[in-house]
Amino acid sequence: MTDTTCTYMGNRDEALVAYLYDDYGDSGAPDRTAFDAHLKTCARCRTDLRALGGVREQLARWNPPEPNLTFGNPQSIRNPQSAIRNDVRWWRQIPAWAQVAAAVLVLGASIGLANFDIRYDAGGLSVRTGWMSTAKTAAEVAPAGAQAGVTRDDLVAFGESLRAELRDQQPASPAAVSARAEDVEVMRRVRAIVEESERREKRDLALKIAEAISDFDAQRRQDLAKFGTIQNSTGYEVIRQKQRLDKVENNLQRMVSLRVPQQ
Amino acid sequence: MTWTDEELVARSQRGDADSFNELVLRWERPIYALAYRTIGREEDARDVCQETFLRAFRALPGFRGQAKFSSWLYRIALNLCRDWIRRERRAPIVQPPEDVDVIEMAAAAEPSESIEELVARQDLARAVERVMARLPEEQRTAIVLKEYHGLTFQEIADLIGCPLSTVKTRLYQGLTVLRRELAKKATL
Numbered sequence: 369m370t371d372t373t374c375t376y377m378g379n380r381d382e383a384l385v386a387y388l389y390d391d392y393g394d395s396g397a398p399d400r401t402a403f404d405a406h407l408k409t410c411a412r413c414r415t416d417l418r419a420l421g422g423v424r425e426q427l428a429r430w431n432p433p434e435p436n437l438t439f440g441n442p443q444s445i446r447n448p449q450s451a452i453r454n455d456v457r458w459w460r461q462i463p464a465w466a467q468v469a470a471a472v473l474v475l476g477a478s479i480g481l482a483n484f485d486i487r488y489d490a491g492g493l494s495v496r497t498g499w500m501s502t503a504k505t506a507a508e509v510a511p512a513g514a515q516a517g518v519t520r521d522d523l524v525a526f527g528e529s530l531r532a533e534l535r536d537q538q539p540a541s542p543a544a545v546s547a548r549a550e551d552v553e554v555m556r557r558v559r560a561i562v563e564e565s566e567r568r569e570k571r572d573l574a575l576k577i578a579e580a581i582s583d584f585d586a587q588r589r590q591d592l593a594k595f596g597t598i599q600n601s602t603g604y605e606v607i608r609q610k611q612r613l614d615k616v617e618n619n620l621q622r623m624v625s626l627r628v629p630q631q
Numbered sequence: 632m633t634w635t636d637e638e639l640v641a642r643s644q645r646g647d648a649d650s651f652n653e654l655v656l657r658w659e660r661p662i663y664a665l666a667y668r669t670i671g672r673e674e675d676a677r678d679v680c681q682e683t684f685l686r687a688f689r690a691l692p693g694f695r696g697q698a699k700f701s702s703w704l705y706r707i708a709l710n711l712c713r714d715w716i717r718r719e720r721r722a723p724i725v726q727p728p729e730d731v732d733v734i735e736m737a738a739a740a741e742p743s744e745s746i747e748e749l750v751a752r753q754d755l756a757r758a759v760e761r762v763m764a765r766l767p768e769e770q771r772t773a774i775v776l777k778e779y780h781g782l783t784f785q786e787i788a789d790l791i792g793c794p795l796s797t798v799k800t801r802l803y804q805g806l807t808v809l810r811r812e813l814a815k816k817a818t819l
Contacts, residue, residue, distance in 0.1 A: 419810050430756045430759040
């Protein structure tokens with residue numbers, strides 16, 4: 369059994385933690401030696417010390433979750449202010465009006481710096497900045513075939529449209545009449561293609577509907593079969609219960625017949 | 632070459648931003664850990680940590696080295712934690728444990744540790760966290776500073792502005808509560 373009396377003369381609690389952490393500050397070794405001597409005779413203090421040591425071991429298991437400290441990344445740090453403020457919420461603390469004002473200011477400054485030149489003329493809308501070089505003349509432009517994004521088909525289409533415009537501007541001539549007849553033919557073909565496409569879509573839709581109906585039907589049949597199985601098993605269970613009850617009843621009758629003497 | 636905190640502080644005061652960055656890198660984890668163990672919320676601990684360095688940066692020209700740089704940082708962080716607790720008017724929050732993910736757990740396991748051992752270790756850590764969260768703030772702070780940051784009793788006393796004996800008493804009381812509560816949990 370542990371002796372519960374402690375004869376330590378000083379502040380026992382303070383002495384225990386000082387010993388536990390071996391932190392005596394300026395007083396140093398004498399205090400430690402004195403408590404060491406006390407421990408040899410005091411079972412209670414020894415028990416407490418052991419228990420507190422156990423608590424310290426348990427405390428060592430508690431670690432904070434791994435932090436995601438955005439401002440501590442040496443790659444991202446350029447100056448302390450930006451490093452410390454490298455958090456989205458810092459920006460969110462600024463009122464909305466101030467954010468809008470800042471955005472307008474930045475936009476205005478950017479436009480000024482970039483030397484924006486916006487034009488809308490016969491050539492269409494063009495936006496140019498001071499950072500860009502002036503538009504090159506046609507002679508400076510590389511051959512059309514070498515331009516990225518412009519295909520041969522585009523050029524053919526462009527030529528066709530030019531020709532069509534010229535045809536519209538010229539008075540009607542036999543050649544023009546012939547061209548219009550060609551246009552009519554083209555329109556007829558386009559219409560035919562569109563109609564064919566519509567027919568195909570309708571056919572696909574009908575197929576999909578038929579498929580869905582078929583799936584639904586198959587599922588329904590499966591469900592019915594499953595339901596039938598459940599019904600059967602339930603029916604079987606009812607029959608089994610009935611048989612059991614019949615058996616009990618028979619037994620009871622037999623017992624009754626055994627007890628009541630036959631007249 | 633590794634500069635001491637004091638040297639880095641002096642260089643920062645002369646306008647060397649890289650030196651202050653070095654101090655941030657050196658102390659951000661301890662400060663975050665202090666904040667997390669004091670207030671118990673990861674996100675808020677990050678905010679406190681960030682705010683600590685921001686305030687330190689602003690106040691750096693006035694820092695005359697009366698205390699160690701780390702003690703000065705701890706003081707700023709503890710004041711911010713105290714403000715947080717006062718503002719929230721509640722005890723530190725213990726974040727609920729997330730769903731157990733066996734794969735993640737396996738990755739977190741020590742090489743010689745089985746999953747069962749890891750679960751037990753994590754359960755114990757959570758139990759410690761919960762009991763710590765219920766301790767009075769002054770006892771919790773004394774334990775955190777002593778146990779996890781290795782400050783001397785005198786340093787803690789200077790930091791929180793109380794007599795040395797008070798620090799020891801708070802520590803003893805806090806550890807005693809932990810001992811009792813953890814023993815209760817162990818028998819459950």
